Structures are given as C-alpha cells and as structure tokens.
Amino acid sequence: MRAQPGRQPELAGWVAAHRGSLLAATATVTTLVHRGGTSGGGPTERPACCHAVWFPTSGCAWKCAGSQLPEWPEAEKAEKLARGAALKWASGVFYRPEKLEGLGQYRNRETQRNRSIQSRLKSTVQSYLEGVNAGLEQLRSAAQEVQSVCQDLGAARWALLDGADRFQGLQQMRALMAEHVQLASVVQVLPQLFSVHEVFSHTLQLLRGQHLLEAHAELMMMEHLRDDILSQLHLRGLSSAQATVLSYFGGLQELNESLAKQLWDIVGSSLRLVREDPVLFVTAVRIIEREEKIDDTLLLEATFLPPGRPKGWRQKFYHVLQETITGAHFHAARMDAEGPGLARHLTALQKDIVSELRVVKDLMVQCVPAHYNILSVCTATYHQALTSHLQDILREDLDKQALFLLLEWTLRVYHSPEMMGHPDLLPEVDVSALGPLMSPELVDQTERKYVVKVKASVLEWMQRTLEVEFKEWFREEEPETDHQGFFQSALPVIVMQMLNENIQVASLITDSLQQKIYNMALEELEAFLGRSVKPLAPLPILTDPGSHGYLSPPFFSPSSSVSSLHPNTAHREVPASLQAALDRMQKKACQLLLEELLLDLQPLCLQLPSRKWLSGSQLVSSMCEVIDKYAKDFSRVRKPLSPAQLLLMESEFLVASQYLRALMQKKMVCKSKEERGQLCDRLLQDATQLRELFCGLGLDRSQQSLEAVFALRELICLKDPTLLSLEVLGFVTKYPDVSDEHISTLLDLRGDVSKEVRHMVLDMMTQHPQVLPESYRPIFSTILVPPPELPLCLRKGKCA
Template identity: 45%
Template sequence: MKPSLPPGPEWPEQEKAEQLARGAALKWASGIFYRPEQLARLGQYRSREVQRTSSLEARIKSVVQSYLEGVKTGVWQLAQAFEAAQGTREALGQAHGLLQGMAEAMQTLQPLREQVAQHKQLQVLSQLLPRLRAVPAAVAHTQTLIGAQRLLEAYVCLRELEQLQEETWAPLGGLELPVFEGLGPLAEALGQAVEAAAAVAGQLAREDPALLVAAVRVAEVDAGHTTSLELPPRDWRRRCLQALQEGLERTHFGTPLLLESGALAGWLEALRVALPAELAIAEALVAPCCPPHYKVVQLWTHTLHSGLRRCLQQLLEGPELGAADAFTLLRWTLHVYLGPEMMGSLELGPEADVSQLEPLLTPENIEQLEATFVTQVQVNVAQWLQKALDGEVAEWNREQEPGTDSSGFYHSPLPAIVLQILEENIRVTSLVSESLQRRVHSMALSELGTFLRSFSDALIRFSRDHIRGEAMAPHYVPYLLATFNYQSALSSSVSILQPDGAASGALAPVEAALDELQRRICRLVLEALLVELQPLFEALPSRRWLSSPEVLDDVCERTARFCQDFRRVRIPAVQLLLAEVECTVVLQYLRALMQGRLVCRGADERTQVAERLQHDAAQLRELFLGLRGSRLCPFGPARGCVPRAAPGRTRRPAGRPTALALCGSPRTLQPRASTYSCAVLLSSLRALCLTPGCPRNTATAPGCLNCVLGKGDEIKVGRLGGPCSVKRLKYPGSSPDMGCTSPIPASALYGLHSQVREFLPLYADYRPTYPRQGSELASPAPTLKAE
C-alpha cells in the first residue's frame, strides 16, 4: 500500500495537485460516459493507467535509492574527516610543547645574542674609528667654510659627514653617536647661509654672482638628495625661493611709511624708478644665475606686485589719508603703475605682465579713496571760497570806490578766483578717472551754489546794516553795482565747469542760484533808489506839485544822479537795471497819484492837472530816453523777446507785464518776453511805456485815456495811431449838479480802472492795490458804470 501524506496547510502543493488530478479524471470520465460507444475501451484505459502508475513508482524508487546512497557516502566522509581532525589536534599539541621548550632555550641564548651584536658594533667602530676621530675637525672646517661663504665646499663636507653617519647608523641599529651631534646645527647654518644669499640675490647678481650661483646649486642638489636617516626634510629649495621673495619685499616695502607731508608722493616716485630697475636686473643678471624653472622675472614681478598690494592695503587700513595723498595714490595706481613708465614698458618681457594679477586697489579701496578725496577737497574748497568771500565783504565798507578794469567797469578778482578754484579741481581729477571727475564736478556745483547763497546773505546783511545805520557804507550803491558785474562774470563763465560728457542740465541749479542772486542785487539797488525818491513822491499830488515842476525835477535829478554809476555795469546787467529803474519810478509815480487826494475846484484846475500830468510825462520820457541814449549802453528790447543775462542761455517765457506790478518791488529782474505795455495810462503819460519806439519792441503802444471827472465823464480808449472808442462813465452817488469843486476820492479812481478792463483785454492781469485798512481811503470803491 502506497504511503500518502494527508493534505493540509503544510503541503499546499499536494492538495492542489490532487484537485487537478481529480478534475482531469472527472473530465475524462464524463467524456467516456457521455458517449456509450467509448465504454468498450474502458479496459484499455485501465491497463494503461496501471502501467503508468507502475512506471512512476519505479522512478520514485530509483531516485530514493540514489539519495540514500549519497547520504551513506556523506556519512562515511564525515567520519573520515573527524578522524583526521583528531590526528591534527594531537599533532598541534605536540608542536606546542616543542615551542615551549624552544622558548626556554632562547632565553638562555639571549645574553649570547647581545654579545654578538656588541661584537659587530665594535667591529664596525674599530674599522671607522680613524674617520670618526676626524669628525669634530671636519665639522669645524665646514663651519669655517660656511662663514667664508664657500657654500659648495661646505655642502660637500656636510654630505661626507652625513654619509659617514649613515654608514654607522645602520650597523649600530639606529644608535646615534655623540660625535655626530653637531651635524644638525651645521646643516641649519648652511641652510641659513643659502637663505641669506638668496635674500640679497639682486645685490649678489651685481657684485658676486658666483655666491648666488653656489647658493642656488646647493639648494637644487640638496632637493634631489635622499637619506636613510630618520631626519625631517630640509627643503632648501622652498626656503631659497621664500628668501628671494622676502628679500625683495623687505628691500622695497620693509620700511614703515610715515604719513608726513609729501612722504607718500616721494615713496611712490621712488617706487616708480626702483621697480622697473629691479625687474631689469632680474632679467639681465639674476635669471642667468638660476635654473629656468625658477622663472625669475615672473617670480620677481609677482613678488613685487603682491608686496606692493599688501603694503597699500595696510596703508589704507591705517589713519585716513589727506586729499593730496589720496589723489596721488589713485593716479599712481590707476595710471602710472600700469603705464609705459613702469609695468607697461615695452622693455619688459611678457613674463612681467601684471594685467592678469589682482589689482593693487580693489573697487572698495577706490571708492574709499575717492570719497576721502572729495570730502577733504570739499572742506578745503568751502574754506577757500569763504575766505575769498570774507575778503570781498571786508572791502564793501572801504572809503574807496570799487576797483575798475581798463574799460572802466567795476572789477574784482573774486569771480575769477572762485571759478579757478572749482575748475582746477574738476580739471585735475580728469587725470584719475571719470567717476572721480563726476564726484568732484557735483561737489563743485554744490559748493558754488552754497557760495552764491552765502554771497546773497552777505549782501542782505550789508544792506540791512547800512539801512539801519549800524555800519554805514560810504559807497553803498557802487558796491551793489559792482556785484552785478561779479554775477555777470560768473554767469558768462560758469560753463567752464561743465566737463565733456556731463549731463546738460547739471548747471541748472547754479543758473537758478545766479538768477536769484541777480534778482536780489537788483532789488537792493531799487530799494536804495526808493529810499531817495520816497520823500519826493509823498508830495504827490499836492498844490505844490500842481503849481511848480520842482517836485518832479527833483525826482528826475536824483534818478539821473543815481544812475550815473550804471555806466560801470556791464551789458546786459545795465539794461536790466535801466528797465527796472524805469518801471520803479513810473510805478511809484502812478502809485503816488492814485493813493493821493487832490480837490479840483473848477475846470481850470482840472485843466492844470492835465497839463501837469502831460508835463510830467514829457519830463520822465526825456529822462529815460536820455539815459538810454547816453553813454551808458543801448537799452535794447524792453518788452520784446529778451535773451538771458548769460550768453547761450534759453529764453524765459512771458509772464505778467512788469509795468503793471503797482505794489512793491518788481518780482522779476528780466524784462518779460512777449509782454505788452499797460494800455491804461493817462494820455499824457503814454511816454512812460518802456522803449515804445524800439524796432524790436513787439509791445502794443499805450491806449489814450482822457478822464474828465464830473457830470458826463467820458473815457477815450484806443491805440496810438488807431481809432479810439468813447464811452461815457457815470460816477455812482454823484448828483447831476455836481460841479467842478467836488472832491474826487482815490477809491473812485480805482473803480474807474475796474471798468476800463472791459475795454482793454490787454489789461486783464492788472489788480489795483487798495490802501490798508484804517486809512481814509479804505472804504469799498464805488463802481463807475458806462452808459
């Protein structure tokens, strides 16, 4: 009966195989029984299955038999191996016993072995004894050779002594004899002698090249030498090259630099001469004394460059340099050092190229030096300009008038000094770099603006002290006029501060400051004129003014006398002064008339007033035309397009007509471009318009205004040479029988001006100035209405 293993979880393959077999059998049986004709073959199928089962059983038995035979063989081999291991163990035990016996025997032979070693050492020493006795003398001789700088001979003697030491070292088992204790210091002395010779290689190449060659050969020969002695390597080649570099740096950069006046410039100039000469010596004299792989010229170049760079870095880390030293250092490092005078010389070979090395100054160093230079130069420039200004201000209180030039104009060296100081600082920085030039240019413009503001403030203090009487200036107005020439000189020459490539608008702040200074000077001059004329204008209108021309004669006389010094003012400032004086006198005259009060008692008196106005107009016209036609200078276009004071400037846009500013001093100094004359003036005052007959004047001629204040008032408005329109004006509040004796308050005159505006569009910007509150004319002005 065939044994079979019960199916279970331990044999999942068997269970699966049985299921497959049963399935196949059921499939076959179902096929047989489905077809009855196949039942006859059932016996054949049974016999075939019996044969197959027998065959499988035979094969299984064969396999199991072969496995059993293998197991039997393995068991036999294990038994044999166990027997061999037992025999080996017994043999090892016997060997161990023998070894223990030999160790005991060796301990008894140790004294004999020591005796043998000593015998061998004594034998070697006995053979080398004559040579060993000569070692102290050889050491002394070698020391003498080193002192005499006979380096090659000293090295030969040293090598012989070291060879003898090697011969005794191995037989003696590494034992160092006391006789060789001096070889270490002797070798060190020779190495120091080689270093000392290498440190002054340049000098030796000129004076004693044989010594330099000997030192280099000793270093090279020792680099290829090997020894069996357990000594640290001497590395004389590296020490020789290091001594070369240290000697170069010590020669040129070893002395600490004292930051005294001119010390840095002298040191850099000495380097400019010494470094190329050193490289020439290295190429011509030192290089032939050294092996090619030393690359002497390149070594010299790199050593000098790195030493110089390190020295400059230490210099910058110390106290802050002065402006002169910072400028000198920047120019030397950026231009001289790399220029044809030094490292860029054509006489130096490609080995002396330093363009690929680190720059002497880093961008941070350059930024630091530029900032230092600009800061200190700014302080110096500010001090120089302040001293120049103080000297100029001190002259304003002198008893003498301002100095004049050969043409008779007021002259002072102040503008030239200011511009020269600034221009020299800008120009000299172009020798260094564009960035430094831009910095200094910006600084110069800033300091010039500060100087102009200080100059303006000084003028204000000068004027205030003079007006208050604290420091009366004997020649107050001439010195004010002299400052006009200073401003004109600065305006015409400030363009020299503009370097090539600078932004076109860089001078705009300076030009604005100059214009502001010009306006302030003109205002001070006009204030001085008003101080003289104000008492005279206070008499307008009055019976004295109506009956006699003396009041206006005094005005014209004082104005003409005041303008006498204008001939010493240059063009175009004199044109500006005449224009502003003319405007100021006319406006003050009109203000006095409009703010005054005069009672006309009849037609005769009104006619007399009109005649007086006409006479005053003619007199003022004659005054200013006389001033323009005098030797002062042509007045030019007063109301047309007028160029700026400084040549090459742009024109100003037009603004409110200057002649209409009836209150206070003029707010602008330039005659306005494309402006028009006031079209509301009395017919007898038409001559007061500035240069109406100038061929370049684009201004419209004044209108003709005829006022008859009373019943049936009328106004005639028109242009000279053109048709006039007549409008009747009615004074509100007046009775039909108001006669010529009725007073005409100034407020009515202001109301009249407000109505005239509808007839004259050119007068649209005019705003009359009313008296302050509390005066008799402060009541609201009545309005005149046209019929």
C-alpha cells in the same frame, strides 16, 4: 532499467491520470521492496510471513504479517473515486446489450495498460534505489576519511605539545642573533662614530671659509648616520636610547643653524650677488634643492621622521626674499611718505622696482630652477608690498597734493610704460592678474578725501579773493571796462579759472574724480554766489545831511561782479540749485540798484502832491534826470545775469509805484474845479514826460506801469460825480488789486464827492469783487494808505 530523464514529466502526467490503478501497483512495489527486489521480470514468490491482499485493478498482492505496511489515509477515498469513475465509464460504454460482446477486448486492453504502468513504476523505483545506494556508499566513505583526518590531527597535536620545550631554546637563539646583528652594525659604524666630532670641526671650518657645497656634503653624511641609527632604534622600540644618540650628535644643530644663516644672508643679497658674483647664489640654491629632495623622500616613506625634518628651506627661501624686498623699500622710508618728500619717495620706488625686476628677469631667472617662478614671485611681492605700503601712507592726514600724487601714481604711473609696463619687463611681467594696488573702495575713499581737501582750499581762496574784490569796490576810481564798454571785474574770471583748473587736474586721474571735483565746484560756486551777495548790501552809517545815509561804492554796479560766473554749459547741464542761486544773485543785484534809485527818488517824491507842484515845478524833470543817469549805468552791465532791459522795467515800475504812493498820502485835497483841472493837467504832463523818457530808453509802452497814472487821472477829471460808479468799475476791472481805501483816497483827492456817491461807489465795489489774473502784476497792493485822522475832542460831550 533506468527511466529516461526526458520522459519524467510525461510519466508524471500519466500517473496523475491513472491514480486509481497506481494504488494497486503500490502494494506490489512494497512487497518487492520487502523481499529485496527480483532478479527478473517474472512473478514474485509469496513470502512465508505474508498473506494475499486483493486490489481492485491489479489482483492480489502480498501483505506481510510480521510488518506493518504504511497506511495511506487517502487510499479509501481514492478507491471510492476509482470505483465511481469505473462505474461511470462502464455505464457509458455498456449501456446497451450488444456492447457487452466487446467486454473481453476492453479487459485485455486494460490489463496490458496496467502491466505497462507496473513496469514503468518498477524501473523508476529501481533507478531511485540505485541512486540512494550510491549516495550511502559515498557518505560511508566520507565518514571513514573524516575519522582518519581526526586521528592525524590528534597525532599532530601531541607532536606539537612534545616540541614546545624545544621552542624555548630557539627563542634564546633568536635574541642572541638579533644582538649579534646590532653589534655587527655598531662595529661597522664605529669608525664613523669615532670621527663625528672631527667631522664637525672640519665642517665648521668649511662653513667659515664659505665652502658651502663641501660643508653641506659632510653635514648630510653626519645627518644620514644619525638618522640611520635613530631609525634602527625606532624600529626596535628602543626609544630610551634615542636621547643618547641625539646628545652625541648635538653639534649638527649648530652646524645647521650656521649653514642656514649663511644661506639666508646670501638670499638676502641675491639681487646684488647675481650681478656681481652669481656663483655663491647658485651654490645656495643647490643646497636648498638638496635639502628639499631629502624632505620629499622622508615624507614619502612616512615610517620615521628624524628630528628637524622637514626643513622647508625652499619656503624659507621665498620668505627671506620677500622680507628683503619689503624691508629694503617699504619699512625704512615710511617716515618720508608725507608732504614734499612723498613725490621723491614714489619716484625712488618707481626707479628701484623697475631696476630690480630687470635684474630678476635677466639674471636671477638663470640662476634658479624653472619651477621657482622667481620673476612671478618677485613681481607679486613688490605688488603686495606696495599695496600694504600705500594703505599705511593713507592712514596719515595727507594734504591734497599728497593725495593727488598717490592717486596719480597708483592709477596711472604704476601701469604705464614708465614702470610695470616698461618695455624691458614685457611680456614676462604682468600685474593685471594681481588685482589693483588700491581697491575700488579705497580709491573712492581717497578721492573723497582729496575732494574735501580741495574744497577747503577753494573755500579759503575764494574767501580771500572776495575780500580783495570787496575792497576794490570802494576805490575812488571807475571800474574797468572791456572792449565793448561794459563794466567788468576780474573776480568771476579768476574764480572760474581756478575751479576749471581743479577739474582739469582731476581729469588726469579718473573720470569719477573729475566728476566729484565738478560737483564740488558747482556746490562751492553756488555757496560763493550766496556769500558774494552779503557784501553787496549797503551798510548804514551816519553821514552828512546831504548824503543818502548809506555807505555805497562810488563806482560800483552790483551785478557787474558776477557777470561772468555762469559755468560753461556747452557739455554739462547747469543744476537747478545753481541756476536758482544765479537767479537769486541777479534779483539781489537788481534789488540793490533799485534801492539806490529809490534813495535818490524819495526826496523828490516827498514834494508831491503840493500846490507848488501844481504851479509848474521842475520836480518830474529832476526825477527824469536821476532816472536817465541810472539808465546809463544799466546799459553798461553785461548780460545775461543783470540785463539792462530787466533793470529798466523794474525802474519804471518803481517810479510808477512811488508816484502813485505819493498821491495816496492824503497831502492835498482839491478845493475847486479849477484846482482839479490843474491836477489833471499836471498828472498828464508828468505821466507823459515819464512815459516818453522810458520809451526813449528802450522800454515799450505795453511794458510800462505808468498807464495806471493815466487811468487815475480819468477818475479825477470826471466832471459829473454821479458817473463815478461806472468809471470806478472800469478802473477796478483794469486794476483788480485796488482796494476800497485807494478809491476812497482818490475820491477825497477830488474834493467834490458827497457821502451818498461815496457809499454808492464803495457798495458797487463790494458787489463786484475782482479776481487777480495770473499774468497781472499788482501795483496798488504794494501801496499803503495812511489811516484816517481822528477828530480832536476839546471837552466832554459830543465831538464836533
């Protein structure tokens, strides 16, 4: 009876719980194994070689004397544990006498349990023994089969060894068969091989007659024959025979070169042929496509590549076409790309490129396969060739006209409807994806070169114009006047017009070029203002005693020549440097006019103060006449660079300072009270006359410096010298730039100031130092007082 697989875990748990009882059953199983098992469930017979062995739980079992049962090291320990467990259980159950009555029941129950366990053990062991027996039978059968296979292999080995000699004969047969196959192949191609040279001659005649398709068909046939033979030799490892084959088919190379030459000549004349006879061009394209397919097939197989393959004739087609386009327009005409010839050259390029792209778009596209993208290729070729061509031209030293033409043609004409944007080319032709003809860096570099050339031209032109203008200043005629009566010169208008024209011309190209030219114009205008000041300065010469001693334009007003040089600032801010140059020009012009005025006033100023002047001379009236004459010239000067008001103010300051300087020269000392009175009256009359003159000319009294003459008169008119300290204090407060020397000179002019009063006045000035206000214009600091004269010593000793 086999144990059910599903109950094995339960049985294992039970065995673990009743290990003590199993020890006794193990001896019984061992006995059964030694006896070979039992045929039924009854008691076993005692073997003759066995003796009884007593187990505590299962009674006696048999132990064979002739054999050693396996000894379990834990058997004794297990027995002790079982006994201990049994005693503990028995002491717990039978601890009272009345419990002993059920001892028989407990014994019967345990006996039945032991029998059940022994039955299960026997079933389990029997099942395992049957499985082991089946496994042994299978191993025994497998061993027999392996032995049979070994015998068969040995027989086969001996049979193979016996047939080795027969294989040698088969090898010879194989070699003979391969040779036969080769000879059969050679026999098949012998007619073609014998006709190779004849085909070569016929193909060459076809090529000379421009029967290209027929010639190419025979050429392909010969190449196929040669390549097939070479492939067979390559597969059989007969590389030494390939040289002979190549030598025999050597004429193919010459035919290939002759055909290729004709093809490339046709491609080179493609633009003309598609208009006159497109058949020849189409034939060339068909041959190129045949060769391209053969190349693709051979490259795809990749087993054997014949000599000269791949030919790559499609790439050669593109290369020849590009070389034709480049050579026809950009190589032969390089020597004409300078000076006046550049404009004609660019015009010719524009016309030819548009015309040829129209031919490509309308005719050549129909003669080639669509995947050639022939229009895009030609457009890119023209674009790249133009880029390289323009770079070559720019390496030369071009003038400003050539640089302008290149910039205009590159940045405006090239993309305009007159060229690449022509209606006949759109929308198929699109050069926007090809990038600019000139890189931004090259455009900037070219613009800078153009600005340098324009600057040199402007500088030279301005210099010549200024020289002509300078000669005009010394004419004996009065300068031209405008409708308002102001003096005018054509120089500013000409200069500004010339600069403005250059700026407007640059605006036709790019805003960046216009800005560069504008900046250059401002710089040159500033430099021109600086240069124009130099000829304005009078040149000292030797003249007659009645002249001023200087060469001066007879009818020239210095500021009139730059009256209209101010740039148009309606849309642009005048740079600070240019404004400073204009201010310097204005000041210089005013200075020169004032120097002219000073030259006329100096002879008059030298006559005062004097006794003749005190007696009623017309000296100041003469000064007024000179001033009035200059004031009329000032009124004819146009604003804003040299306004008449500014000149009038500067003239008044010049007159006042010269008048005061004359008084400080220590030429006269009042000898009496009456003479001081005459001096005060004369000072009042002169100052009043001059003030009324300038007021009549339009200069307000608050803007005049003649008030210093009136204040100085008050110092001289003071009757009590002891009050001079207070009067001088008020004078110094009003004119803080007056010095001790100035006051001392004025005190000398009075002629009645004692040394004590003089020291008191000077000490008072020392105790009250003055600080110049920011808005104060110094007048006395510009006047130098002559040093005091040293006494003359006639003999040794103390000077008198």
